[in-house]
Amino acid sequence: MEEVSLSGRVAVVTGAGGGLGRAYALELARRGAAVLVNDTGGTLDGTGQTSAADAVVEEILGLGGRAASNQDSVSTPEGGEAMVAAALDRFGRVDAVVNNAGILRDKSFGKIDWDDFHAVQDVHLRGAAYVSQPAFRAMREQGYGRFVFVSSNAGTFGSFGQASYGSAKAGVIGLAQVVAIEGQRHGILSNVVCPLARTRMTESMLDAPEALSPEHVAPLVAYLASERCRETHQVISAGAGHFARVFTGLGAGWQADPAEVVSAEAVAEHMDRILDSSTYSIPLSAPEELEMLAPYVAARTAAGQAV
Structure with missing residues (x-):
């Protein structure tokens, strides 16, 4: 040793x-x-x-x-x-x-x-x-x-x-x-x-x-x-x-339909998925988390919805 x-x-x-x-x-x-x-x-x-x-x-x-x-x-x-x-x-x-x-x-x-x-x-x-x-x-x-x-x-x-x-x-x-x-x-x-x-x-x-x-x-x-x-x-x-x-992990979470405006009711309905920690990643910086979010931002932008 x-x-x-x-x-x-x-x-x-x-x-x-x-x-x-x-x-x-x-x-x-x-x-x-x-x-x-x-x-x-x-x-x-x-x-x-x-x-x-x-x-x-x-x-x-x-x-x-x-x-x-x-x-x-x-x-x-x-x-x-x-x-x-x-x-x-x-x-x-x-x-x-x-x-x-x-x-x-x-x-x-x-x-x-x-x-x-x-x-x-x-x-x-x-x-x-x-x-x-x-x-x-x-x-x-x-x-x-x-x-x-x-x-x-x-x-x-x-x-x-x-x-x-x-x-x-x-x-x-x-x-x-x-x-x-x-x-x-x-x-x-x-x-x-x-x-x-x-x-x-x-x-x-x-x-x-x-x-x-x-x-x-x-x-x-x-x-x-x-x-x-x-x-x-x-x-x-x-x-x-x-x-x-x-560690602080980022769950897989729930992604709202990019073609729809998200409502508080939809958030409430999907809270179990939002809080699910069975699958997660571990960003090592704030920009790294933003990189993980990039596909969802792109999908919503393409659908014409405000980010």
Whole structure:
């Protein structure tokens, strides 16, 4: 079995002071990467500050690895720029970014405090963009890079009381897909991990701490951050040693008669076919879906009906 190595590579891991981020940083370091361990040391809601990043750096150094700590916040463009600059100054390059930083301020949708909503978006979604853009530019210059965006099943499937978190995590997937499309010609790959693990953020919802250890997710992150990885534009669920692709598919659907104007009644009558997922395709970009629609557009245009 060919080894997955990050020897000579430099990785930035955000929110790496504990839980999943710590597990990612340690795994990348064990496989040879120099790691910039970023964490503000805040509590679950993003307040407060400790030396969590320093503690993880000490662990990595104790294992004989290379690491440096960083306390810049992902929630501002300046923080993202400073973080990437710190990695470049200390290690000379940036090969991989793991966008893991996150906070929770859960409330049911009808009770959302908008300051809390914006704070969650600032860390998860905007934070991922703020860190990734300067890293993307550095990777583009060197012709190589790997992005691992961390999303959640709250973003793919929804979760009660997590409108702010779920919408941010869904946005992370959209961001990652665009980075995959724009980065591919520069040797930059971008993928998403949706971890299922028991951490500070999930301990109130998940039992079985051993089976749902962050260490069961870290190997996937290490692979996606490595030169061995050839996949891009993928979303992968990981937990308890189980890994599976998560995807958005386009069903075969129902095509209205191109010679007729479509009515709401016709849509209602054919909803079963519209929602049927037994046959599907998986577009890898918005233009690709439009290409799939082209024959139907042509048929309706030929029939003289408005598209």
